[in-house]
Amino acid sequence: MDGANTAGRPETGAPAIELVGISKAFGPVQANKDISISVERGAVHGIIGENGAGKSTLMSILYGFYKADAGEIYISGQKTEIPDSQAAIAAGIGMVFQHFKLIDNFSVLENVVLGAEDGPMLKGSLVKARKTLTSLAEEYELDVDPDALIEDLSVGHQQRVEILKALYRQADILILDEPTGVLTPAEADHLFRILRNLKAEGKTIILITHKLREIMDITDTVSVMRRGEMMSTVKTSETSPEDLAERMVGRKVLLSVDKKPPTIGDTVLKIDNLRVVDDVGVERVKGISLEVRAGEILGIAGVSGNGQSQLLSVLGGYMNATGSITLNGQAIDLSGKNSDGQSRRARGIAHVPEDRQSEGLVMDFMAWENIVFGYHHDLAYQKNRLLMDNAAIRADTEAKMERFDVRPPHPRLQAKNFSGGNQQKIVLAREIERNPDLLLVGQPTRGVDIGAIEFIHQQIVELRDQGKAILLVSVELEEIMSLADRIAVMFDGHIMGERDPAKTDERDLGLLMAGVNEQQGAA
Amino acid sequence: MDKMPRWADIILVPFINLVLAFFVAGLVVLAIGQNPFDMIYFMIKGALGSTSGIGFTLYYATNYMFAGLAVAIAFHARMFNIGGEGQAGIGGIGVTLVLLAVDWPHWTIALPAAIIGGAIFGAAWAAIPAYLQAKRGSHIVVTTIMFNFIAAALLGYLLNGILKSPLSQNAESLGFPPGAHLPTAHEVLAPLGIAFSKSAPLNISFLLALFCAWGLWMLLWRTRLGYEIRAFGHNEKAATYAGISAVRVTIIAMLISGALAGMLAINVVMGEQERLIAGFVEGAGFVGIAVALMGRSHPFGIVLAALLFGMLTQGGFELLWEMPAISKEMVLVIQALIILFTGALDNMVREPLERLFIRMRKAQS
């Protein structure tokens, strides 16, 4: 069991899984670069990394959902081809996806049996599954009512069904992708008990997560991924959360942003006890309060999926919430007809949304049509009461494209034909040129090339220096640290803590992002 | 980058689809032992070979323009309105009620009133499915299909009851007053010294249809409402971000769609039959689907596609005399194949072409 990486060893000593030189690209994006890892039988192996580090892609390759461009997979020392999920199941691999693959109006039993039936008749399979489920429930604390419909189960129970599905297929290796993202703390504790039981029975577990506490809690070994590459693999007992946070985030060279000290004015945005429940009934923002003042950039850091998107949606006027929000001292509506995007814009809130391709732009619209998107009722864009002044809009577009250095500067080019950076510049030009009191910015440089990043950062800082309030949401710690005048970290719908960028570092923030507040103890 | 150049997307793909449709239609003709080239010759001759043929072709094209524009505006808001047939039928009731209510002195006064009647009734018939889609999530395709049948029943009931002409054995209304007569092509062109067939039903509604096509183009690409409809149709999520109300866009787009379908009745009921006859829409509402697909939901494309389908319909009638072995329903087959290839099997042509263009681009660079 000393993990020497040579092929052709006897079966007994072979690692449960060995990946050698796995690479995978989606178009121009290299999601996995030459990744090799080896996981011992009976171990709990953690894979940790920021969003987009390539963790999920790697595991999807192992489960046959994607096909790797290069590399080899060994299961128990045997070279194994995994072209589809069927092959992965046959190789003893089970996967619990982040978004469950369950059928809502089927019973637990039916979900477990689907694809693993014993014959053309269901009855025998169901009887057998019921028996197996009972014994699995006793063995691993995996009790779920076999006749309940999935839609009636809590998220935690649904996840147990996913684990049961894998075990019913006699999986020896269980992959869990961000399993606690949707769980309550009590449910998460229960899950970990289950995982320990599974480990005790000799199952191999791969746990993908961004939460350091979980890694320290349960894993034997941990691999850190960053930007599609495997940085290092260490024994959990020989590392610390601080060390891992540093490896995960990396010692990056800070992008230099030419920034004067802020001249801070009155409070522009004041959020009090804001709660947001999404359309499937999950509470995503759990009573947060914060303030943004004129002339400052408040950066909200955090791993994606911790409530930041919902916060932006509420402020942008397309998600309902409870609590109170005031802008320049005046309340803004959180539901009803005066809470839509048009009303928000009228109040002086501009919004650069997180996902420019699905929200910020209509990709089939030309640049000039996109430059008025959301502001198409503006009087400056109308020829008369009936018609829009398309010529004026195009002229305005040309001016904005020049000021924001959009290339190519063609107003009649469709948005989808610009590069990511130039698409983002179109959105920024539209929003910043409105001269708003409050600018909401989500992931301003996601998928943007280095040259454009600097330009975009400069524009945001310039707006701040004009005395405007800016709320910046980014999963890029580096970006938050170089831009923000104040940093709030969101975790699980809460604000974990606020920091002064000058008095904090990646390690401290990384811990907050993983739900650990050293000043107050673990959440 | 686009996967293929714009010209290929707008012209090449639809052209190949069209060729495939006609190729398969040709096979059908061969299968029943006839010569497809003869068929095309007689159809073109029948559709364009005389002023009567042209008159009928343009008359049918007028119907298809209204129906195609109706389908297209709904398409722009990402809705499939299969209810054009029913909306046109109900529009006919509106036109009839308006024209029977008053002894109209002149068509220039009667026409605007009839347009309002037809449009409002057609829009009202589309309003219920639109409301149910926007507010209650009932799928508009199914509800508009159901409303076609309900419209047919309603039309049948009225024409056998209160609207039935006491002078006729058939399910039809009284004739409209002479002042409601729309000028035909013959009457318009005769003073100019152009002899146009007296029998052809082509009338002033043709110009109305062209005007509507222009109007729809203006609406879609020149007004805020059109902008919102297109934005909503392209990307519903982004539209929400921009503060565009889904309910409002859904309902307004369907009202316009229903109104356009309702105006089809101007051409048939007011322009040709000068009374309301049960079943007067004769499937034109459905042909509108093919026209909108073929014209890629652009008013200009729809005008061209409507002309093509007008030719097909009129040419199909001509076959009755010239090639009795081919029935006029051959036109339905051609329409079906055009819908199939341009609408449902688009990827069959598009995907290989995209790969081809990408490979060509790679080879160049």
Add this chain to the structure above:
Amino acid sequence: MDMLLQIMLTMDMSIRLSVALLLACLAGLFSERAGVVDIGLEGKMLIAAFFAAAASFETGSAWLGILAGCAASLTFSMIHAVASITYRGNQLISGVAVNFLASGLTVVIGNAWYKKGGQTPTLSGDSRFYDITLPFADYLQNIPMPGPIYSELLSGHKAIVYIAYAAVPLAWWVLYRTRFGLRLRAVGENPASVDTAGISVVKMRYLALVIAGILCGIAGAYLSTAQAAGFGKEMTAGRGFIALAALIFAKWRPWQAMGACLLFGFLEAISNLYPNINVFGLFTIPVQFTQALPYILTVVILAGFVGKAIPPKAVGEPYVKER
């Protein structure tokens, strides 16, 4: 007694008129439960009705007629499958095309073959289905109450009637009691789940459309070789859409589908037998209202005012693996 006779007559007619609806409705059930919208039921029935009549006429066997009808309907179903599953096209548009194609082809081919304006020659003898008399029907006839119900109502129908009604429990059994049914329902609800379970989504959907094709084939054959004696232009007369309405009315479940089809068959029988019903001398229910009632009821159900009809979750969406 006269009243009783009228009721019996109406019920008997309801059963006869519900058969094509029921078969088409079950076809739609299989297709939509697998996630493929099928507004081409009408067209598939129509083309099947034509080829069934033509083959019966040529061969003199109604059973060979059914076979030909099924083959034609299956071909159309596969056109729909290629467009909507393989090429991930718009399933509604494909369905519309199928309906148009059937309307056109039946008349074009019918006219070319028989030169009767799209009709086939009238069928007689073995080219049509016989009425089947159930055992002891004559003997039991004279027993009051249950006797006539058995001998008049249940006995004396064509073979396809019994096939259609037998298809209901069979469909239920297949959907809820077999591995195939479980997978079929799963693929209409969440194809990604089926895919990760190692089952081919494409294969399941094709199989569903094969079944839909065969059922529509039998439905069409019933119309032209059992209910009528030959094919007539547009003889399906919107029954495919009533079947679609019944499917929604039944909320995509087999037994309820039978109930809905019997109800809609009953409404058609009423409108045939008693065109205008006078209610206690107060007002008259016009025949058109009875005819439109299936559609009105369906819209009410769709609107969710009386029990919400929730379709299979993935219906109408081509399956594309994420990213």
